[in-house]
Amino acid sequence: MARTFGHRTREALAPWLYLAPALGAVVAFTYAPLGYAGWLSLHQWNMMPMVEPRFVGLDNFTNLLTLPELEQALANTALHLAALLPLTVVLPVAIAILTQELRGPWRNIYRGLIFVPLIIAPIVAAAVWRWLLDPRFGMVNAGFKALGLGPVAFLQDPDLALWTITWITGWKLIGFSTLLVSASLAGLNPSLIEAARLDGASEWQVTRRIRLPLLSPTISLLVLLTILLGAQWSFAYIHVLTGGGPLGSSNTIWYLLWQFGFGSLAAGWASAAGLLLFAGFGTAALFLLWLMRRVSFHDD
């Protein structure tokens, strides 16, 4: 009797024991910091050991949500993400499909060239673009001048700064997306394409009816990544090239909340900003995942 009981307890405990390391890690590295951030977001504290945190209720959230810069930053973020999609999704899919049929070294040379921007460190890329785009000495403007056009202040003109940042972010990501799409193209079942060709389908029909539907999980993934992470990827370029300016015209929600939350290690502001971003982008992620399941086509 006692033995059976002990045996049963062991059996009931076993799965928990197996799970313990993973659960422990999730609690220690995800939920505990999240809980701590929640606590910090209700306090005013600069993390100094000699200073007591002061409870301020929801003040940190109200302060952030009533920033007059918030509306502009949200609008900029939406525009930035929408403009990133052609660069991180449409163009890579087109490049991958067009280079797929190339034979021999050309395919690798093309894809290698497209991939290069990805391996350049963001800060270096930002510095290079700053010089390329300089209104007076930059090569891009020298080209414009040769065509008889005036210099363009890509980073100083409030109407252009956001688009310049978007282009640099997208330029850096084209290689990554192309790589992902190429990999899944290579994994498509070739017999489907052969069968279609035997039936007399044109190259466009093969792409439209077979390749794109089979690529839809990859495409959805790229859309998801761009929307959830695109504004983070541009952070380094904004920081180095424009500081969110001129006049907030290239400020995104990430950069704005970083400016107000992290300038003086204000743990309360920063935690509140983190929770707001977590809630906002978490909701967006849930919606996108739901959408992905509905539109993606799986070749089972």
Add this chain to the structure above:
Amino acid sequence: MLRRRHALGLAGAALAVPAQAQAPVNIRFYNYNLASAGLGRDATLEMIASFTAANPGVKVEGVAPPSGEVMARIQADVIAGNGPDLAQVIFADLAYVVENFGIRPLEEIVPAEDLRSHLAGMLPNGVELGRLDGKTYGLAYVFSTPVLFYNADLFRAAGLNPEAPPATWEEVREAAIAIHKATGKAGLITGIFGPSAYDWLFQGVILSAGGRVLSPDRRRLTFAEPEAVAAVRMLRSIAEAGVMPNLKSDAQIETMSTGNAGMYLQTSAVQSALLRGAANRFELRAAAMPAFTGKPVRPTNSGSALVIMTKDPARQRAAWALMKHLTSDYAYTIITSRIGYLPLRPSAIESEQHLAPWIRANPIVRPNLAQLANLSPWVPHAGPSYRQILTTMMNAAEEGVFGKRDPEELLAAAQRRAQALMPR
């Protein structure tokens, strides 16, 4: 008390024979000049090297956070248990550092006679800025004033007299328009805005217009009062004439030093970077900060103090020796001639072995030296949200100058929001 006296005795002895064989002392020195070639990295490295050469028992590890990030870096490193032993702290942050990091005044950690004799050689109104409640928490180190640098060649090209640079904002505006019309180049650029500018130059402009950004007791913000609004409107009228582009600070230095701007109002700390760019290309000159007609000009100083942060007596001794070295006649010769900050030791200015010949050969430094007489302190903002207050104010002012909305409304709205962040 007995222990302290004992420690002071030891300190005196160690300083008297610095080269004596003992365990090497490592000190971490946070210095923002090290972070930027345009702001004196090489000159600072040279001063540190000459110190370690003379003091083989001390090793100095220079840490280089950019000036806008010094505080965040110090704070993060202190919390992580690896803070600086000696830090260059911007005056705007000094009160915050002293209140939050348990800093002890120099009077308690260095020999009294040593401190007295060293401070006696320095400019009294400089030393005063490192004091809080009568105690010296920071040793005034690098100081600069706002200087109106100008390109004399562009002045001539626009038919202006480079011998009579503009002295008021109205004259600055007219000169900027004339230069832009004649040459197509930027008439004026200023270092008032941007993340590393804090509000030190803005405060000088507002003070010169007869206003203040916050009340003398640091409890009430006043940057939306009529005088401040008038100052912002003046700047806006220059921007609206299309002759003042809004550039980031690195682009400002590039534009001015390549001869692409007529005037540049900025800290004198950029002087050597500008001189290097101008050499053999155009004639760079300097004038005092412009005044508002009928009002006295009130230049603010930008600058920093050296603060001992370590609690370890041996490191405190080493840090104090380095501080004395960095504020010696020798150091100010380098600091003034190779970076562009003010010499805080009159003896360095007068000495033929130090700065006197250089000052004769470089009249460009005179407006900066002359402004030492009427400096107004740069007033730090109050409370733990001082950085957010600063950002709110400067964003509104920048939009008031370069944007489309009405400056009065912008500043009033920003002042309401920032006042709510002040300590109650």
